[in-house]
Amino acid sequence: MESRTVSESRVIKTGLVLPPDTNQHGTIFGGKVMALIDEVGAISAMRHAQKLVVTASIDSVHFINPAKLGDILTLESFVTWTGKTSMEVFVRVTSENPKTQVKKLTTTSFLTFVAIDENGKPSSVPQIIPETEEEKWLFETAVARRERRHQSKKEFESFLEL
Template identity: 60%
Template sequence: MKPVPVKQSRTIRTSLVLPPDTNHHGTIFGGKVMAYIDEVAAIASMRHSRSPVVTASIDSVDFLSPVKEGDIINVEAFVTWTGRTSMEVYVKVMSEKGPGGEKQLTATSFVTMVAIDKDGRPIPVPPVLPETEEEKELNRTAVERQRQRKQRKAK
């Protein structure tokens, strides 16, 4: 299979944090952020594989800064590495204090997605073609993350 450039999978979701999205502290529910992470990772991996996908795992999600009501949240994802049927997707969540305001890293995560056929069976995916320095570094370090995932699963 021909390698697919990372830019083909890059997906960004931008949303305004509204009152129903927040908890009693006025910050976005962690579960809402996790749902955004899963959704955007799925879209990125579908763009890469050109097939339906399922979530196989989500590595830890570290919440680094709060996102408050009225903030803008940006969730960006792209495929960093592929196995035979699986894709590692890097997801970065940024918050913005109003239009043009200060931007902060809110969370990061790695999600593993598996491409499937119409019967739900795993199918092969093309390799990744990293182009930027960030993409190349994430691709280079992916094998170690994959090893750690397999080790966690074995326990």
């Protein structure tokens, strides 16, 4: 299977923060941001795998700055690491005040997706080729994140046995 570059999986989605998206503080609902993150992350994973995918985990979501009513919201996602059938995807969300053009980092997230075949079974994915310094750093630090995911899953499975 031929390897693919990170840039081949890159997705950028832009939209406005509208009244139905906001809470009583005039900022976007966290759940709305999470749904958008899952959507763009899945598209990146599908572009990389060239197959359908399922979300295996949302490993982290860090809300850094709020996006406000009327802000321009931009989500950027790309595959950072691949296993045999799984892919780690990084999503960065920024908000921009359209009047001042001030941009802020709003949210970051790591998700894991698994490629599936026509029978719904896990399917192999191409390896990823990082190119930029950021991509290389995310690739190099992915194994530690993967180990934390596996440890967290083991802890949760122990809880289920109670």
